Structure formats: C-alpha cells, structure tokens
Amino acid sequence: MKNKKSMWIVYTLVIVVVIGIFFLLFARKSPNVNLVASPSAATILLDGNKRLQPGKVYISPGKHRLVASFNGFATRTIVFSSSTGLTEVDVILEPNSQVGYDWLNTHPDDVGVRQNIGGRNYNNSAQTLLREFPIVANLPTYGPGSEYEISYGSVTNTSGSSKLEIDIIYYTQAGKQAGLQWLQSQPYGMNKFNVKYIDKTSDQPVVDNPGTH
Amino acid sequence: MIKRLLTRFSFILLASLLICSWSRVTFAAATCPSGMSDLDCASLYGPWTSWLPDDGSGSCGVSAGDISIAAGTDTAKWQTTLQPPYSLEDFMVEALNDLAGRLNVQTTDTVTQQHVLALVAMAWGEGGNLTNDDIYNPLNSGGDYPGIDLATAHSTSGVQSYATFNDGVDELARIMSGTGGAPTYQTRLGAILKDPSSTAQQFMKALTYYQNYKGNLEWAEASMPPNQDSYYQQRLGLISDTIANYKDRASTLIGPPGNTANQNLHSTHPLRYSFSSDTSSASGSAIASSSCGSGGVVAGDIVQTAVGLAWNDVTYPNHGDADTAACYSNGEAIGPEPSDCHHGFQESNDNPGSTNTDPTQYTTQSYQAAWAKYNKANSSQYTDCGVFVATVLHASGIATDYPTSSSGSQRQWAIDHPDKYMVKENPTVADLLPGDILVNSEHTFIYVGHVAGTQFTVAEASQYNHSPELDNVVSNEINGFTLVRVKS
Numbered sequence: 066m067k068n069k070k071s072m073w074i075v076y077t078l079v080i081v082v083v084i085g086i087f088f089l090l091f092a093r094k095s096p097n098v099n100l101v102a103s104p105s106a107a108t109i110l111l112d113g114n115k116r117l118q119p120g121k122v123y124i125s126p127g128k129h130r131l132v133a134s135f136n137g138f139a140t141r142t143i144v145f146s147s148s149t150g151l152t153e154v155d156v157i158l159e160p161n162s163q164v165g166y167d168w169l170n171t172h173p174d175d176v177g178v179r180q181n182i183g184g185r186n187y188n189n190s191a192q193t194l195l196r197e198f199p200i201v202a203n204l205p206t207y208g209p210g211s212e213y214e215i216s217y218g219s220v221t222n223t224s225g226s227s228k229l230e231i232d233i234i235y236y237t238q239a240g241k242q243a244g245l246q247w248l249q250s251q252p253y254g255m256n257k258f259n260v261k262y263i264d265k266t267s268d269q270p271v272v273d274n275p276g277t278h
Numbered sequence: 279m280i281k282r283l284l285t286r287f288s289f290i291l292l293a294s295l296l297i298c299s300w301s302r303v304t305f306a307a308a309t310c311p312s313g314m315s316d317l318d319c320a321s322l323y324g325p326w327t328s329w330l331p332d333d334g335s336g337s338c339g340v341s342a343g344d345i346s347i348a349a350g351t352d353t354a355k356w357q358t359t360l361q362p363p364y365s366l367e368d369f370m371v372e373a374l375n376d377l378a379g380r381l382n383v384q385t386t387d388t389v390t391q392q393h394v395l396a397l398v399a400m401a402w403g404e405g406g407n408l409t410n411d412d413i414y415n416p417l418n419s420g421g422d423y424p425g426i427d428l429a430t431a432h433s434t435s436g437v438q439s440y441a442t443f444n445d446g447v448d449e450l451a452r453i454m455s456g457t458g459g460a461p462t463y464q465t466r467l468g469a470i471l472k473d474p475s476s477t478a479q480q481f482m483k484a485l486t487y488y489q490n491y492k493g494n495l496e497w498a499e500a501s502m503p504p505n506q507d508s509y510y511q512q513r514l515g516l517i518s519d520t521i522a523n524y525k526d527r528a529s530t531l532i533g534p535p536g537n538t539a540n541q542n543l544h545s546t547h548p549l550r551y552s553f554s555s556d557t558s559s560a561s562g563s564a565i566a567s568s569s570c571g572s573g574g575v576v577a578g579d580i581v582q583t584a585v586g587l588a589w590n591d592v593t594y595p596n597h598g599d600a601d602t603a604a605c606y607s608n609g610e611a612i613g614p615e616p617s618d619c620h621h622g623f624q625e626s627n628d629n630p631g632s633t634n635t636d637p638t639q640y641t642t643q644s645y646q647a648a649w650a651k652y653n654k655a656n657s658s659q660y661t662d663c664g665v666f667v668a669t670v671l672h673a674s675g676i677a678t679d680y681p682t683s684s685s686g687s688q689r690q691w692a693i694d695h696p697d698k699y700m701v702k703e704n705p706t707v708a709d710l711l712p713g714d715i716l717v718n719s720e721h722t723f724i725y726v727g728h729v730a731g732t733q734f735t736v737a738e739a740s741q742y743n744h745s746p747e748l749d750n751v752v753s754n755e756i757n758g759f760t761l762v763r764v765k766s
Contacts, residue, residue: 157720169686173683176662176685176686177662177741177742179719179720180663180721180741181742183685184721184740187721187738188744190753190754191749192751194751194754195750202750205708207402209409209530210402210539211516216708217708217754218707232706
C-alpha cells in the first residue's frame with residue numbers, strides 16, 4: 066500500500082516534468098517584435114538564417130541583424146534590439162530600378178504602409194527638432210535688402226551637448242554682421258548653435274535696373 | 279424694298295454680334311490657362327470671364343505681352359495729411375491712396391492689407407531707404423518726372439533720392455499707373471493693385487513675369503529670364519517673412535537719415551495692419567488684425583492652394599480636446615491665432631489606427647471638393663501624403679500631369695521630366711523656397727514658407743497618421759528627400 070502511494074507520487078512528478086519540458090520546447094512565446102515591411106513580400110533574414118514574415122513575431126531578447134532584399138529594391142541591413150516588450154521594426158526598402166517603381170505602382174497597400182511610416186517618422190523628427198531648438202519656428206528668415214538669409218542644418222552631439230547648425234548666408238559684408246546680430250537678438254542663447262557662414266557676396270542679385278521704373 | 283434690306287441688314291448685324299460674343303466667351307473659356315489667375319484672365323479677356331469655368335487643359339492661346347493695360351490719368355501731386363516721422367507702412371498706404379485717384383477707383387480698392395503687405399515685402403527685398411541713403415524711395419525707383427523734386431542731383435545709377443515724403447509717394451503712384459510723365463513699363467502693378475481682391479502673391483507674380491503684359495518691363499534685372507522662377511519664389515519668401523515680422527518691418531522709418539533698417543529706426547505712428555503670427559515688436563500699435571482666410575484653390579499658386587486645402591474652412595467637429603478648439607496642433611501651441619481658426623486633423627490622436635472612411639470628419643471642405651474633383655478617381659486614400667500633394671498641384675493647375683499618388687512614383691516622375699521640374703537631391707533647409715515639394719519613396723510634403731496668421735511652414739498629410747494639415751517646422755532631416763521645384 067505504501068509502495069503504491071510512492072509510485073503515484075513518482076508518476077505525478079514524471080508527468081509534471083514531461084509537460085514542463087514540452088512547454089519549454091514547443092509552447093509559442095508571446096510576440097515581442099512587430100515587423101513592418103515594404104515591399105511586404107521582401108525576403109527578410111534574421112541573423113543570417115531564419116526567414117521572417119511581416120507581422121508580430123517572437124525574437125529572443127537581445128541584439129539582432131536583419132537583412133531584407135527584393136528585386137528592384139536596394140538591399141538593406143538593420144540592426145535592432147528586441148526586449149520583452151513589443152518593439153516595432155520598420156523595414157522599408159528603397160526602389161533602385163524601374164522594376165521597383167513598377168512594383169509599387171501595382172501594390173498600393175504597400176505604398177500606404179511605407180507612407181504611413183515615412184510620414185510618422187518625418188513628423189516625429191520635426192517635432193523633436195522644434196522642442197529642442199524652438200528657434201526653427203522662426204526660420205528661415207531674410208534680412209532687409211535681401212542682405213542675408215538665416216536657415217538651419219543638422220544637429221551634432223558632442224560631449225552630451227546637442228548643437229544646431231545655423232547657416233548665415235550673406236550677400237554683402239554688412240549682411241554677415243546683420244545676420245549675426247539678428248541671431249544674437251533671439252532669446253535662445255548662442256551656445257546652442259554652430260554658426261556657419263556662407264559667403265554669397267559674389268552672387269549678390271542686381272535689385273535695380275535703371276530706366277524701367 | 280429699302281426697308282426690307284435695312285431689316286435684313288439689322289438682323290445679320292445682330293446675329294453677327296451674337297456670334298462674336300459667343301465666340302469670345304467660348305474662346306475665353308477654352309483658352310484661359312489653368313495656371314493663370316482669375317485676375318490675369320480678367321485682365322486679358324475682361325471681367326466677365328471670372329464666372330467661366332477653367333477647362334483645366336493648361337493650354338493657352340496667350341502669347342507673351344498679350345495683356346494690355348491702359349495708363350491712368352494724371353492727378354495733382356499728392357499731399358499727405360500724415361505727420362512725420364513716416365513709417366514704411368505710411369508710405370505704402372499713401373502711395374495706394376494716390377494710385378486710386380490716378381486709376382479712377384476707390385481708395386478702398388487699392389488700400390488693402392494684401393496690397394500693403396505686398397509693397398512692404400517688396401520694399402524689404404529692394405532695400406531702398408532701408409539699407410541705402412536714397413531717402414523716400416523704398417522701392418529703389420529711378421523716376422525723375424516733372425514736379426517731382428529730388429533730394430540730390432539726378433542719379434544716373436537709376437535710383438533717386440526724393441526731397442520729401444510726398445515726392446516719393448507721388449513718384450511711386452505715377453510709375454505704377456503710367457501717369458505724370460512716367461513710362462508705362464510698370465502699369466501691370468497698378469492693374470493688380472486696383473483690384474481689392476488681389477493678393478500679395480498675385481502682385482509678386484505680376485511683378486516677376488512682366489513679359490505677360492504688353493509694353494511692360496522688369497522692375498529688377500534679377501527678375502529677368504532665366505532667373506524668373508527663383509526671383510518669384512524669393513518674393514514669396516519675402517511675403518512670408520514680412521508677415522512674421524510685420525510690426526518691425528512696416529514701422530521702419532522712411533526718410534532721413536537713410537539706412538533706417540540697418541539702424542533699427544522706427545516711426546511712432548500706429549500701424550494700420552497686423553498679422554496674428556507676427557512675433558516682432560515695434561513702437562507702433564496695430565488697429566486691425568488678420569484672420570483666417572477663406573481657403574480653397576488659388577489657380578496658379580501652389581502655396582495658397584496647399585494652405586487653402588489643408589486649413590481654414592474646415593467645420594471641425596468638437597472632440598472636446600484642446601487640440602481643435604484654439605488652433606493647437608497635437609497638444610502643442612503653434613502660435614497666437616484668432617480663436618475661430620481651425621486646423622489640423624490629428625487622425626491617429628482621435629482614433630488610433632483608424633483609416634477614417636469619412637473624410638468630412640477630418641478634412642477641410644475645400645479639400646474634400648478638390649480631392650473629389652481631381653483625385654478621387656485615382657485614390658481612395660484622401661489622407662495619403664502623395665494624394666494631397668498631387669491634389670494641390672492638379673487643383674492649382676500648376677502640374678496637372680503630376681502622378682496622382684505614391685510619393686515614390688512622383689519623385690521618379692519629377693526626375694524624368696527635367697523640362698518641367700528642377701530637382702535637387704539631399705537638400706538642406708536653406709535650399710527651400712515656398713512652393714517647393716520634398717519627396718522620397720516614403721513621404722512627401724510642400725514647403726509653404728511662413729503662412730499668414732500662423733507659424734506654419736509645411737503643408738502635408740500622412741496616411742493613417744493625419745489628414746492634410748499645416749505644420750510649424752521643417753525637419754532638418756530632409757537630406758533623404760528630393761527637392762522638386764515646378765518650373766513656370
């Protein structure tokens with residue numbers, strides 16, 4: 066009787082272990098990567114061997130490498146990190162031949178996907194720029210007599226400090242100074258900018274023409 | 279017998295007149311170019327053409343210099359009732375008052391906010407009196423006519439300095455009306471300025487493309503071919519920038535000692551006009567304010583059409599959030615605006631993930647109409663960025679063969695048609711002029727400069743993100759885009 070009871074305990078333990086091993090080996094894990102791709106039929110290889118389809122998939126947490134390719138489009142490699150939370154990975158290939166453009170023309174849903182991502186990314190970058198450098202809302206600006214134009218370029222990050230390239234395009238020497246004075250009069254502080262002067266004094270437009278007015 | 283002959287002759291004459299009239303109407307309707315403004319069409323064919331539909335063909339029987347403009351009638355020399363010091367706005371308002379008399383129209387026709395804006399912006403581009411010593415001559419005029427007194431000896435350089443405020447004002451009114459001894463080279467400007475509905479953009483267009491007007495010549499050598507398109511775009515930029523700095527610019531002193539902008543000298547007169555997005559400051563105070571425009575399509579004008587379709591006339595449903603009620607975008611203030619303005623259709627914010635099948639909930643009425651007319655047959659995606667840009671180009675008549683959707687195809691089309699489009703890869707913000715299109719295979723939008731009454735600079739849509747709207751900044755990450763500029 067005592068042996069029979071012990072046997073039951075052993076049987077139960079074996080079954081629990083077997084079921085646990087089964088789950089560990091075969092149970093599906095929750096998707097943690099949302100793979101968005103255009104072309105949607107692109108060949109996407111994960112870490113050089115596993116082929117993926119667009120959609121939500123599970124990829125073990127850590128750093129990974131995707132290589133995506135499709136006829137008519139430039140092959141693209143993307144390095145990303147997955148985690149336990151859901152991460153979106155956008156795989157947008159650029160057409161590099163007429164074959165690619167033709168493919169897009171016949172796949173409007175794919176165009177929608179890429180334009181959704183492209184528009185969102187563009188908007189995000191614009192708003193990020195505005196938050197960090199509110200002066201861009203006032204740019205470009207032009208000086209009196211078209212003596213100068215002030216615009217902006219890229220952001221550089223050195224020693225943890227971001228700076229925005231400010232372009233002072235001047236058409237006269239006085240315009241160069243006037244442009245700098247305008248910039249200094251703005252309430253943002255010069256230490257946030259990399260000022261770049263662009264000399265266009267030789268391009269000074271002729272603004273007058275004797276005899277016609 | 280004679281009576282019968284006279285009756286028949288009268289009948290034939292009447293029939294001929296009717297046929298002639300019909301032919302003229304038909305001719306006008308069939309040949310009014312889609313890229314030509316109503317004002318230009320009216321100048322060419324008569325005001326009755328304004329109600330005629332544009333055939334949208336883009337074809338035009340108009341050859342250079344076809345638009346004739348009659349000179350005005352000379353009047354007594356202008357005598358202002360204003361007291362010095364004079365502002366640039368004072369100068370332009372008085373010149374427009376003087377012009378009204380010379381063109382035999384009401385001063386309410388010539389003195390409008392748009393006309394003053396156009397002249398102040400033009401002055402800022404010319405720099406007369408502002409950045410030189412030629413006083414009372416903000417547009418760098420060269421006129422030396424009977425009864426106009428000069429401050430210095432006649433300048434052979436072509437730019438004069440005038441003795442008094444009245445001399446400068448009168449000279450400008452004369453040259454724009456072709457009266458008082460002035461040649462008729464610039465009469466197109468008077469023709470634009472006597473139409474109370476004409477815009478600053480239309481003024482700049484006429485200023486630039488002078489050869490469309492019989493007997494007219496360029497104002498500036500910089501506007502001569504092959505530089506006309508860039509000159510025009512720069513004038514549009516001046517308008518945008520003047521709106522954003524109106525108080526500062528319009529209040530700038532006109533008169534001695536010259537170089538008044540360089541020296542930051544301002545008049546203390548109150549300004550007549552203001553713009554709600556104006557962030558500049560000056561000693562004058564405003565007594566009138568701009569408001570949202572009427573919106574909609576403006577033939578031949580990418581910027582105005584883009585703004586009109588993306589903004590202004592929408593009846594936006596009140597979603598009960600701050601975004602929509604006070605002209606805010608995505609929770610972020612976009613500048614001081616009249617409280618009755620509406621803009622922005624933050625689709626994903628209101629309904630994340632929605633494809634929004636009901637455009638009336640999220641787009642302007644003008645965009646719904648334009649999209650239905652020009653693009654609905656080609657795409658069901660009214661929030662698509664490429665569809666929006668194409669709709670603007672088609673509706674304005676600027677490029678009626680631009681691909682109707684898909685930014686990648688649009689980019690390729692522009693590259694493949696160098697006769698119609700100037701293309702620059704990987705542009706910078708400094709390259710942009712109002713009306714430029716930025717495009718790559720993922721996104722496209724229109725740079726519109728600083729829009730009146732706002733801090734907006736971009737018109738765009740984004741599929742499943744938001745319907746056509748105006749945004750207040752150009753991202754500096756545009757080096758992956760292609761700049762496309764439509765050639766005129």
